[in-house]
Amino acid sequence: MANKPLPLSNLAVGTKGKVESILIDGLLRRRLLDLGVVPGSVIEVVRVSPNGDPTAYLIKGALIGLRENEAKHILVHPI
Amino acid sequence: MVSINNQLSEKKVTEKEIVVALAGNPNTGKSTIFNALTGLKQHTGNWPGKTVSYARGNYVHRGKSFVLVDLPGTYSLLANSIDELIARDFICFAKPDVTIVVTDATNLIRNLNLALQIMEATNNVVVAINLLDEAERKGIIVNIDKLSEKLGLPVVGTVARNQMGLNRLKDTIDDIVTKKIVTNPLKIHYPPEIEQKIQEMTPELENILKGELNPRWVALRILEGDKTLIDSIKQYLVYKEIDIKGEVALCH
Numbered sequence: 001m002a003n004k005p006l007p008l009s010n011l012a013v014g015t016k017g018k019v020e021s022i023l024i025d026g027l028l029r030r031r032l033l034d035l036g037v038v039p040g041s042v043i044e045v046v047r048v049s050p051n052g053d054p055t056a057y058l059i060k061g062a063l064i065g066l067r068e069n070e071a072k073h074i075l076v077h078p079i
Numbered sequence: 080m081v082s083i084n085n086q087l088s089e090k091k092v093t094e095k096e097i098v099v100a101l102a103g104n105p106n107t108g109k110s111t112i113f114n115a116l117t118g119l120k121q122h123t124g125n126w127p128g129k130t131v132s133y134a135r136g137n138y139v140h141r142g143k144s145f146v147l148v149d150l151p152g153t154y155s156l157l158a159n160s161i162d163e164l165i166a167r168d169f170i171c172f173a174k175p176d177v178t179i180v181v182t183d184a185t186n187l188i189r190n191l192n193l194a195l196q197i198m199e200a201t202n203n204v205v206v207a208i209n210l211l212d213e214a215e216r217k218g219i220i221v222n223i224d225k226l227s228e229k230l231g232l233p234v235v236g237t238v239a240r241n242q243m244g245l246n247r248l249k250d251t252i253d254d255i256v257t258k259k260i261v262t263n264p265l266k267i268h269y270p271p272e273i274e275q276k277i278q279e280m281t282p283e284l285e286n287i288l289k290g291e292l293n294p295r296w297v298a299l300r301i302l303e304g305d306k307t308l309i310d311s312i313k314q315y316l317v318y319k320e321i322d323i324k325g326e327v328a329l330c331h
Contacts, residue, residue, distance in 0.1 A: 027159065030303065034155035036189050061186040062106075 009071035017076025036060035103181030105152035111239040140249040156196040158307040172315040184214035198264040231263040
């Protein structure tokens with residue numbers, strides 16, 4: 001856990017990260033919280049769509065598609 | 080939104096019919112419960128679009144007629160999407176007598192978010208912990224009594240595809256209607272600055288809402304900047320003399 005946190009959108013397929021913080025406010029933050037993106041959640045990068053965006057993430061037992069411009073606001077510690 | 084208005088008027092015409100809403104995350108077996116309770120075999124999809132229809136069905140229990148309304152599967156009640164808007168407006172403005180929150184026993188951490196949000200909006204809630212068989216296979220044991228105690232609500236374990244727990248669920252719904260069971264939903268406490276804002280807004284909101292909606296819940300939505308709720312309040316509660324937007328401007 002000594003790693004520096006980085007945006008979720010930078011993680012490679014097959015790797016996991018533990019959420020440190022969400023960098024935005026408002027509706028998108030609320031949406032992410034509702035989808036289970038809260039500090040401490042473990043998120044796995046499952047696959048990337050053919051044109052590179054969106055990406056499918058496994059979040060608390062559900063597969064959730066996030067766009068790069070959403071995932072870049074989520075800071076994670078790679079694990 | 081015509082359908083909700085129909086729902087409202089319909090409820091008033093047939094006062095004896097008890098309206099029960101079925102809410103829950105996607106893939107929790109909500110529609111299986113719906114079909115098992117109403118005897119319907121077909122699945123009516125809920126999808127975003129102009130024409131939105133809920134699956135509706137009836138069942139009779141203890142000699143009373145119940146109308147069951149299957150709401151769209153959502154992760155939240157905060158109107159981030161058309162599905163959530165429909166679910167929220169139904170729960171808030173059509174005012175079902177009881178709302179069942181169907182949860183997936185294998186993933187309660189995800190599912191209870193919606194349950195907590197619904198409990199903030201209405202007291203008449205029963206939580207169904209579905210897919211208990213799958214949970215057991217995964218080695219997950221749910222302490223139903225403890226959960227019920229913590230939430231301050233009746234909690235019923237179910238395996239909808241085997242009909243397990245459904246009689247108990249129907250009994251519980253009726254017990255809430257007849258007030259044999261009085262719920263006392265867990266109240267979420269927010270940080271002091273938010274609680275203080277809620278306190279400040281409550282008297283004004285009580286005036287505007289006249290018991291139609293829970294002022295605390297409305298205050299929280301306004302603090303969150305949710306404009307869709309204000310639109311819905313204007314649409315369904317129709318206050319001619321009070322400009323709700325003006326009131327909100329004061330609250331900020």
